Amino acid sequence: MLNKETITKRFKSIQDSICERLEQCDGLATFEQDLWERDGGGGGRTRVIQNGNVLEKGGVNFSAVHGKMPAIIAKELGTGDAQFYATGVSIVLHPINPFVPIIHMNIRYFEMSNGVKWFGGGIDLTPHYVVEEDAKYFHEALKEICNKHSKSYYDEFKEWADNYFYITHRNETRGIGGIFFDRLQPTDDYSLQQRFEFVVEVGELFAPLYTTLVNKHRNKPYNEANKAWQHIRRGRYVEFNLVYDRGTKFGLETNGRIESILMSLPTNASWVYNHQVTPDSEEEKTLKLLRKGINWA
Amino acid sequence: MLNKETITKRFKSIQDSICERLEQCDGLATFEQDLWERDGGGGGRTRVIQNGNVLEKGGVNFSAVHGKMPAIIAKELGTGDAQFYATGVSIVLHPINPFVPIIHMNIRYFEMSNGVKWFGGGIDLTPHYVVEEDAKYFHEALKEICNKHSKSYYDEFKEWADNYFYITHRNETRGIGGIFFDRLQPTDDYSLQQRFEFVVEVGELFAPLYTTLVNKHRNKPYNEANKAWQHIRRGRYVEFNLVYDRGTKFGLETNGRIESILMSLPTNASWVYNHQVTPDSEEEKTLKLLRKGINWA
Numbered sequence: 001m002l003n004k005e006t007i008t009k010r011f012k013s014i015q016d017s018i019c020e021r022l023e024q025c026d027g028l029a030t031f032e033q034d035l036w037e038r039d040g041g042g043g044g045r046t047r048v049i050q051n052g053n054v055l056e057k058g059g060v061n062f063s064a065v066h067g068k069m070p071a072i073i074a075k076e077l078g079t080g081d082a083q084f085y086a087t088g089v090s091i092v093l094h095p096i097n098p099f100v101p102i103i104h105m106n107i108r109y110f111e112m113s114n115g116v117k118w119f120g121g122g123i124d125l126t127p128h129y130v131v132e133e134d135a136k137y138f139h140e141a142l143k144e145i146c147n148k149h150s151k152s153y154y155d156e157f158k159e160w161a162d163n164y165f166y167i168t169h170r171n172e173t174r175g176i177g178g179i180f181f182d183r184l185q186p187t188d189d190y191s192l193q194q195r196f197e198f199v200v201e202v203g204e205l206f207a208p209l210y211t212t213l214v215n216k217h218r219n220k221p222y223n224e225a226n227k228a229w230q231h232i233r234r235g236r237y238v239e240f241n242l243v244y245d246r247g248t249k250f251g252l253e254t255n256g257r258i259e260s261i262l263m264s265l266p267t268n269a270s271w272v273y274n275h276q277v278t279p280d281s282e283e284e285k286t287l288k289l290l291r292k293g294i295n296w297a
Numbered sequence: 298m299l300n301k302e303t304i305t306k307r308f309k310s311i312q313d314s315i316c317e318r319l320e321q322c323d324g325l326a327t328f329e330q331d332l333w334e335r336d337g338g339g340g341g342r343t344r345v346i347q348n349g350n351v352l353e354k355g356g357v358n359f360s361a362v363h364g365k366m367p368a369i370i371a372k373e374l375g376t377g378d379a380q381f382y383a384t385g386v387s388i389v390l391h392p393i394n395p396f397v398p399i400i401h402m403n404i405r406y407f408e409m410s411n412g413v414k415w416f417g418g419g420i421d422l423t424p425h426y427v428v429e430e431d432a433k434y435f436h437e438a439l440k441e442i443c444n445k446h447s448k449s450y451y452d453e454f455k456e457w458a459d460n461y462f463y464i465t466h467r468n469e470t471r472g473i474g475g476i477f478f479d480r481l482q483p484t485d486d487y488s489l490q491q492r493f494e495f496v497v498e499v500g501e502l503f504a505p506l507y508t509t510l511v512n513k514h515r516n517k518p519y520n521e522a523n524k525a526w527q528h529i530r531r532g533r534y535v536e537f538n539l540v541y542d543r544g545t546k547f548g549l550e551t552n553g554r555i556e557s558i559l560m561s562l563p564t565n566a567s568w569v570y571n572h573q574v575t576p577d578s579e580e581e582k583t584l585k586l587l588r589k590g591i592n593w594a
Contacts, residue, residue, distance in 0.1 A: 034571065048570045057570065169549045235562070242539035243549065252466045252540065265532070265568035272564065273345045273354065274331065274556045 002193045007109045008064050008087045010196075012045075014107070014203040015062040015089050019047055021207035022060065022093070025214055026052040031060065036257050041067030042085075046260040049093075050267070054100065054218050058093030059263035069112070070254045083113040088121075089203060090247070092264035093210070098230035099217040101127035101134070102175070102237060104264070105206045106247070107199045117192060119199045120182035122157070123206060124165050125213075126175030126237060128230045129282050130289040134213055135176040139296035141209050142179050149198040150190070154297070157181045162292040167240050172290040174240045229283055231270035238269050299490045304406045305361050305384045307493075309342075311404070311500040312359040312386050316344055318504040319357065319390070322511055323349035328357065333554050338364030339382075343557040346390075347564070351397065351515050355390030356560030366409070367551045380410040385418075386500060387544070389561035390507070395527035396514040398424035398431070398472070399534060401561070402503045403544070404496045414489060416496045417479035419454070420503060421462050422510075423472030423534060425527045426579050427586040431510055432473040436593035438506050439476050446495040447487070451594070454478045459589040464537050469587040471537045526580055528567035535566050 019031045029052030037043035044063030049055050064087035069079060088108030095102065107121035125138050139158070146154035157179035165174040179202075186192040241248050241264050251261035277283040316328045326349030334340035341360030346352050361384035366376060385405030392399070404418035422435050436455070443451035454476035462471040476499075483489040538545050538561050548558035574580040 032570075050570060057568075059570070169552075169555050231565070238535060238566075239539060239559075242536060255466075258466050259571045262536075262568060263570055267569065268528070268565060268567050269535075270565050271354075271559060271562035273329075273347060273356070273560055 002196055004085050004087065004109070004111060007196060010200060011064075011087055011089050011107065011109070011203070012062055014200070015045065015047070015060055018089075018091065018203075018207050019060050021211060022049065022055070022058075025211040026054045028053040029055060034259070036260065038063075038065045038067075038257070041065060044257065044260060046257070046263065048263055052096075054095055054097070054214055056094050056096045057263075057267045059091065059260070061090045061260050061263065063088060063090075063260070072250075072253055077112075079112060079114060079116075084110065085112075086110045091206065094234065094266045095214065095218075097218055097220060098128045098222050098226040099220040100214050101125050101217075102234075102266075103206075103210050103213075105203070107203045109196075109199075117185065118182070119184045119195045121199055121202055122161055122164070122178060122180035123202060123209070124161055124175055124178035124180065126233070127286070128226075128233045130176055130286045132289070134216070135289075135294075135296045138176065138178065138209065138213070141205060143297040145198075145201045145205055146179065148201070149194065153181075153198070154179070158297075165240070166292065167236060167244070169243070170236060170239070172236070172287065173292060174237065174290075176289065176294070176296065177292075228270065231266075231268055232272060232275055234266040234269040235271045238265055241265065299493055301382050301384065301406070301408060304493060307497060308361075308384055308386050308404065308406070308500070309359055311497070312342065312344070312357055315386075315388065315500075315504050316357050318508060319346065319352070319355075322508040323351045325350040326352060331556070333557065335362045335364075335554070338362060341554070341557060343554070343560065345560055349393075351392055351394070351511055353391050353393045354560075354564045356388065356557070358387045358557050358560065360385060360387075360557070369547075369550055374409075376409060376411060376413075381407065382409075383407045388503065391531065391563040392511065392515075394515055394517060395425045395519050395523040396517040397511050398422050399531075399563075400503075400507050400510075402500070404500045406493075406496075414482065415479070416481045416492045418496055418499055419458060419461070419475060419477035420499060420506070421458055421472055421475035421477070423530070424583070425523075425530045427473055427583045429586070431513070432586075432591075432593045435473065435475065435506065435510070438502060440594040442495075442498045442502055443476065445498070446491065450478075450495070451476070455594075462537070463589065464533060464541065466540070467533065467536070469533070469584065470589060471534065471587075473586065473591070473593065474589075525567065528563075528565055529569060529572055531563040531566040532568045535562055538562065 029049045031047040031049050034046045042065035046061045048059045050057050066085040069082050069084045091105040093103050105123045111117040143154040161177040161180035164180045184195045326346045328344040328346050331343045339362030343358045345356045347354050363382040366379050366381045388402040390400050402420045406416050408414040440451040458474040458477035461477045481492045
């Protein structure tokens, strides 16, 4: 029967293989690893890549932590003094070339001493310039693996991502979305093993999906205006992560390892007062596509 | 008797005189004004300066809004369906030269239809490089005006600022603090008029205080390493404003004018994974001084 040791081991090997494939793709930079331990139980392997050929900054982090439930979650879940175990892989990559998208992926497993177990995760893409063909490719790949596991997964998790990766105060989505899911428990229809196989497939899809998009755009020439726009879009990414992202907020509130949590923030981000895009520009086209409910696949 | 019209008019004139003095000091850039109206009542004059000789980006904003209390404040204050009136001036300035500090100032007045009235505000300084002499000068100036109004103001409001302008997840203060105060109501010891006179003096101190520090450092040469450090410190400023600042959070949650609220964010900010300062460097010295409880005055 599936247990946390098996899940943890598999998540570690997913981190390994993703790092290997990203290093091959980048061709210059390699991941720097920091091992850390958590007061209260467990720890992680933070791996950060910086100043590569393609990747300006990013992290592929693994952690497996356990102990007494932090008060803030115990309260939310109404579980009292339970013990918990949580493991996951979490990725954010910021490329140098503005025509290569930012990407985020996360897979996670959580169990409590009261017997509750679930998986969560997601992948979403944040192009500085939305290319409709890429968005279709990205969503179709996600839909394909979702469909292998459940007819309802894609529609449900795509909508969840639209709602989750949303910058309310800007009235715009963070990017073109993807899938997001949480608290996938075993049910009559899906065993824990089946939930696990789905989550593993999400993890394994990440590297081929992203490197395809990287390789498509990595050599596209760009100018200062494209970089300036990239930095403004990164500013929105910072806004999302610091204001809304549950994982980030949770990490900050529970005294998590700050450098691992905030590895998601870019080397450079920019804010320009009341920035307006030029009518009919690529930037304007992108803004028009940063909304919920677009049926990409 | 002091009324909201008098307070509003005075706050507007403080905005005018600060903008005038900052333009004189900068010598190149001028403020661009956007007038805006609030659905539900009132509006503001947002004034932003960008790409000057000294000032890279900043805002000196005035607003006066009124109407039905937003649900979120009504809940916090337990006031039910009261009407409110709020007016204030809010400033953040990001200089180009890393040896010139970032500054923030805010004065505000709030009243409700149930008769409750109060003032709030504060000034705090965020040097990229802490200069002890400047910190002493800054705090002594604040202490001097506080002492004119109350023997207890400086100690109380200085401690309040230490606690308020604190980046918990970094275990560091935003800068060298200053004063912060809120809900200054009329009491047996202080009339509303006396509270007002204190707040006006805080507003009037701002321009001479900041331009003195600007003029002291504006011509100091700096290099790429100093700029890189400035951008990292600005990253911390972004973290504070998006994660902790009550005014920012309140504005985002109550659908305020986003461009006016987020004018506080810098043109460029940077995040470097696990950045470490060189031992015995100026950067290390600064980090050691970013803590609560330093008795500068």
